[in-house]
Amino acid sequence: MTNFSLFDDFCSKCGNLSFDTTVEPERSVHYARINCARCGAFYKWQSKPKSDPVVITKLLQSPNLDDWERKFLKIIAYSTPTRGESIVLNHLAKKVT
Ligand SMILES: [Zn+2]
Structure with a gap:
């Protein structure tokens, strides 16, 4: 971290x-x-750390996400993610890059 x-x-x-x-x-x-x-x-x-809308927008453009992951990103956009949500967000960022 x-x-x-x-x-x-x-x-x-x-x-x-x-x-x-x-x-x-x-x-x-x-x-x-x-x-x-x-x-x-x-x-x-x-x-x-707050969610970065730019990062989330970029992630949403990736074709490698499933429906659940897209929904998750839309829910946490513009909010302060919990620690659990941050872990998932980091995981998704690694998955698509
Ligand atoms: Zn010292």
């Missing part, structure tokens, strides 16, 4: 440039915690 860029970000404790992202439990108010990959110091919270 480190598919985002952290250019110009560095650990204030050790200066390391790489981070580990840990998705928080569902009950947490935060989506994920980002810690320094070297010293483990807390860096920042990551907010919940």
